[in-house]
Amino acid sequence: MAKAIKVAAPAERRLSVGTWVRRIVFYIAVVLFWQGIVSLHIWPEYALPGPLEVLNALILGLQSGLFVLASLVSLQRMLIGYAISMVIGVLLGILIGRVRVAEETLGTLVMGLQALPSVCWLPLAVLWFGLSEQAIIFVVVMGALFSITLGVVNGIKNTPPIYLNAARTLGARGIALATQVILPAAMPAILNGFKQGWGFAWRSLMAGELLFASLSLGNQLQAGRDLNDAAKVLAVMLVIIAIGVIIDSLLFATLERRLRERWGLQR
Amino acid sequence: MFQRQLVKEKHDIESKHEPAGGISLQVEGVSKLYHGRAGAVQALLPVDLDVKPGEFVCLLGPSGCGKSTLLSIIAGLELPSSGQVRANGKLIQGPGTDRVLLFQDAALFPWLDVLRNVEFGLRQAGVPPKERTEQARHFLELVHLHGFEKSYVHQLSGGMRQRVAIARALALNPAILLMDEPFGALDALTRDRLQAELEEIWSSTRKTILFVTHNVREAVALGDRVLVFAPRPGRIVREFRITLPRPRSLENYQLMEQASEILAVLKEAMGEVKHGESD
Numbered sequence: 001m002a003k004a005i006k007v008a009a010p011a012e013r014r015l016s017v018g019t020w021v022r023r024i025v026f027y028i029a030v031v032l033f034w035q036g037i038v039s040l041h042i043w044p045e046y047a048l049p050g051p052l053e054v055l056n057a058l059i060l061g062l063q064s065g066l067f068v069l070a071s072l073v074s075l076q077r078m079l080i081g082y083a084i085s086m087v088i089g090v091l092l093g094i095l096i097g098r099v100r101v102a103e104e105t106l107g108t109l110v111m112g113l114q115a116l117p118s119v120c121w122l123p124l125a126v127l128w129f130g131l132s133e134q135a136i137i138f139v140v141v142m143g144a145l146f147s148i149t150l151g152v153v154n155g156i157k158n159t160p161p162i163y164l165n166a167a168r169t170l171g172a173r174g175i176a177l178a179t180q181v182i183l184p185a186a187m188p189a190i191l192n193g194f195k196q197g198w199g200f201a202w203r204s205l206m207a208g209e210l211l212f213a214s215l216s217l218g219n220q221l222q223a224g225r226d227l228n229d230a231a232k233v234l235a236v237m238l239v240i241i242a243i244g245v246i247i248d249s250l251l252f253a254t255l256e257r258r259l260r261e262r263w264g265l266q267r
Numbered sequence: 268m269f270q271r272q273l274v275k276e277k278h279d280i281e282s283k284h285e286p287a288g289g290i291s292l293q294v295e296g297v298s299k300l301y302h303g304r305a306g307a308v309q310a311l312l313p314v315d316l317d318v319k320p321g322e323f324v325c326l327l328g329p330s331g332c333g334k335s336t337l338l339s340i341i342a343g344l345e346l347p348s349s350g351q352v353r354a355n356g357k358l359i360q361g362p363g364t365d366r367v368l369l370f371q372d373a374a375l376f377p378w379l380d381v382l383r384n385v386e387f388g389l390r391q392a393g394v395p396p397k398e399r400t401e402q403a404r405h406f407l408e409l410v411h412l413h414g415f416e417k418s419y420v421h422q423l424s425g426g427m428r429q430r431v432a433i434a435r436a437l438a439l440n441p442a443i444l445l446m447d448e449p450f451g452a453l454d455a456l457t458r459d460r461l462q463a464e465l466e467e468i469w470s471s472t473r474k475t476i477l478f479v480t481h482n483v484r485e486a487v488a489l490g491d492r493v494l495v496f497a498p499r500p501g502r503i504v505r506e507f508r509i510t511l512p513r514p515r516s517l518e519n520y521q522l523m524e525q526a527s528e529i530l531a532v533l534k535e536a537m538g539e540v541k542h543g544e545s546d
Contacts (some may be wrong), residue, residue: 165344168375170388170439171364180390184378263377264421 049231057235062218066222067239069214074205075216075243082201089145089197090190093152094178097186103153110149118143118200119207126211136208143204144197151193155186188259195252202244217243289321289475290365290442295314296350297359297502299336309500310336313350316494316503320442321473327480327492327529329537333501334479338445341477343491344454354443359476364388365447367441371448373422373428381407381431386440390473399438406434426457430464437514443475449479459517462488466514486525495529497536505529 031051038050049057061067089196090111095102096110129135159182167181183190189244209218226233259265294316301308311333318324326334341344341352343362352359354366367388380402383402389399407413410430420428429449436444450458465488469476480486486493493507507529515522 072378124401161372162370163376164368164374165339165368166346166376167387169342169364169366169368170363171362172387173391176391181376181389184376187378215518262419264419 019165031265038133046228047230053231054234057229057231058238060236061220061232061239066215067217067236069215070220070236071217071239071243072217073215074209077140078136078201078205081137081205082144082198083150084137085141085144085201086194087198089148089193090152090183092145093149093184093190093193093251094156096149097153097156098178099180104181105154110146110153113142114146114150116117118204122204122208122211129213129267136205136212139204139208140201143201147197148190148193151190151196152186154193155189156182158189159185188263188265191259195248198247198252199244204248206240242252268342281466285432288442288473290355291353292316292318292351292443292475292477293321293353294318294337294341295353295421297337297340297342297347298349299333299454300348312500313504318475318477321475322368323469323476323478323489323491325478325480325483325486327483327486327493327533328496328501329498329503329533330479331501332496334496335447336501336520338368338477338479341443342366342445344368347451365435365441366391366438366443366445368509369429369436369447370448371451373420373425373432373449375428375431375435376452377420380416380421381418381420381488384420384431386433387435392439400481402438403434406438407431407524409437409468410434424457425453429461431452433465433468437472441474443477446476448479448481450485451482458485461521463514465489471512483526484517484522487511487522487529488517493529493533495536505532 034051038045038048042048045053058067060216088220092110094105097103118139121139125135125138163175163181163185168176172181206218206221209216210222212219217236219231220236224230224236277311294314296313296315297311298309298313299311301310308328312335314333316324326337327346328334336345340347341359343366355407356361361365361543376387379387382400385403385406386399389402404413404416407416412427412430412431412434413429415423415427420431423431432449450461453461462485464478468474478486478489490509492511494503495505495507496502497504507525509525511521511525
């Protein structure tokens with residue numbers, strides 16, 4: 001008998017050479033347009049630097065190790081805050097998704113808080129924790145927590161009941177039912193919540209760090225402003241974009257692709 | 268011979284029941300009333316049913332006649348509005364691996380590969396990893412899926428998925444198999460083949476099987492008994508005993524005769540509904 005039917009590799013649209021050419025041409029055009037605007041001298045050079053100056057500032061920042069160190073500080077805060085959100089968010093999500101009373105009470109609270117941009121927690125966090133590491137991590141936690149919670153809730157609520165029935169008739173109950181059936185079945189939605197939570201937390205971290213004097217990416221933005229150094233500000237922005245894109249495309253996109261392949265979901 | 272082999276391999280995990288072969292099932296006055304938005308719906312009028320150990324009973328009827336509800340109640344996944352079910356004389360309370368339910372769309376877990384799907388029930392029963400892999404492989408071979416252990420659900424055809432579901436159920440060595448239109452979504456050729464394989468498994472293990480179908484010939488080909496259900500409200504209208512020799516050929520004229528007799532009863536039951544709706 002033949003081996004398992006190999007369904008054509010799903011989801012991965014292959015990028016043609018043409019796509020890449022168009023893309024590169026587009027970005028070259030953007031840079032040229034930028035340079036063109038700068039050459040018109042509408043704005044003073046300290047406010048709108050040219051692409052070369054920004055490139056210089058970027059190289060300088062990377063060579064001096066300042067940007068690397070700042071990135072590490074910011075990423076460490078992200079990881080700590082995000083890990084806390086994952087643990088609390090998954091537990092809270094299971095509670096709301098499985099217990100009726102929790103859904104009717106806590107569920108509405110989470111929905112409400114989700115509507116609040118998490119950087120709004122910063123003033124309160126500073127009052128509670130001072131201008132400290134805890135305050136900024138608190139803001140990161142608040143940024144990711146509700147997205148993750150709602151992702152878990154959605155996943156649980158949308159799990160086809162047939163998986164639960166099949167598992168129960170095969171003898172699964174209690175914790176085993178939760179960890180071996182409910183959570184894996186909810187995984188696509190949970191992953192979505194993780195991804196969205198990361199995005200929100202990253203944004204609030206950058207906003208929060210503007211207020212902090214210790215070295216970090218957000219603080220480097222502020223430092224550039226204080227020095228009237230727009231080239232540095234733009235260079236830091238590029239670093240922030242790069243980190244965001246790398247995490248999105250390497251981490252979350254890979255996880256998503258693997259899940260889709262395994263489940264046989266098509267884009 | 269196959270039966271003995273099964274007993275030998277399986278008795279250590281399921282020592283609480285008879286190692287192999289079916290057990291009896293008594294359905295006593297079981298009914299189901301759903302309370303929906305549009306008011307109460309009588310899904311099933313009180314049903315009495317006595318199934319002998321090792322008997323193959325087909326529940327035949329159109330959709331909405333309560334046959335799946337009855338199966339789900341026997342599986343312990345739903346509570347009856349009245350009445351009770353006994354398996355081997357013991358009152359059933361909730362799901363139990365002495366009665367495993369199989370579904371029309373196989374209900375395999377897409378996050379597990381084929382082998383892990385078959386191992387699922389054994390894992391719940393606390394069978395150690397090495398042993399359960401061995402058993403899962405054995406049952407995959409039994410349903411002719413050797414070599415597909417690492418495949419994922421979406422890579423299998425509908426017939427293969429049902430085979431995996433059957434292996435997953437058999438791995439638990441249940442005394443009763445509850446099958447809810449398991450072949451309903453398959454093409455005719457695959458359906459015939461799986462019917463034959465199921466009959467083979469049944470005749471070598473003598474498990475009690477309750478088999479829901481809306482296909483008259485399938486019911487006659489497989490069942491010792493065929494119970495004809497009618498819809499709205501769901502109820503049993505007739506019972507047929509099928510005494511044709513096995514294995515039965517679908518082309519056998521006696522089978523076709525019996526099937527057309529049952530079909531007439533089924534049509535009459537449906538006609539009642541139409542009549543009832545018009546007034």
